[in-house]
Amino acid sequence: MTAPLTVQRHRRIIDVHLLLIRDNRVLLSLRQGGYASGQWQVPSGHLEADEPTDHGTVREGWEEIGVRVDPDHLELAHVIDHRAPGEEPRFGIFYRAHSWEGEPYNAEPDKCGGLSWFPLSDIPDPTVPYHAAALQHIAAGRISSKYGWEPMR
Known part of the structure; x- marks a missing residue:
């Protein structure tokens, strides 16, 4: 009797984003x-x-921009299935905070050149491409998208 084949499950890095x-x-x-x-x-x-994912988003908000967010004050805004040339596929989750404590500041000056507020309808160039794509979808009210994938044949 032969043993059944075991299939290795694919795993992806999850990126969490605080809007x-x-x-x-x-x-x-x-x-x-x-x-x-x-x-x-x-x-x-x-x-x-x-x-x-909501706790990771809260943690990143504290580490990067010094704001405190209650996970109960987050709303799922968008998910994006993305891949960059030569990199493994990733999954991005964007949560919008309805409220937060503290005024955002650059809490990681060694990794960040500054913070700025931009109109959601006018994202600056250059923006990380999949972030720009996700923000366009968010502005249009779409909850999910893909970026960087070849069209299926």
């Missing part, structure tokens, strides 16, 4: 050094082991 929107303007941070240096992005990071 702060005030007066129809979204807070973006300017990446400095490393990946996408010189490009704007939504404050974000990677999910850690044994961490729910």
Whole structure:
């Protein structure tokens, strides 16, 4: 008797993003050094082991921009299935905070060149491409999208 084949399940890195929107303007941070240096992005990071996505988003908000967010004050805004050339596919989750404590500031000056508020309808160039795509979908009211995938034949 032959043993059944075991299939290795695919695993992906999960990126979590904190949307702060005030007066129809979204807070973006300017990446400095490393990946996408010189490009704007939504404050974000990677999910850690044994961490729910809303808690990871809250943690990243504190680490990057010094704001406290109650996970109960987050709303799922968008999910994006994305991949960059030469990189493994990733899954991005964008949560919008309905309220937060503290005024955002650059809590990681070694990784961030500054913070600024931009109209949601006028995202600056250059912005990390999948962030720009997700923000366009969010502005249009779409909850999910894909970025960087070849069309299916």
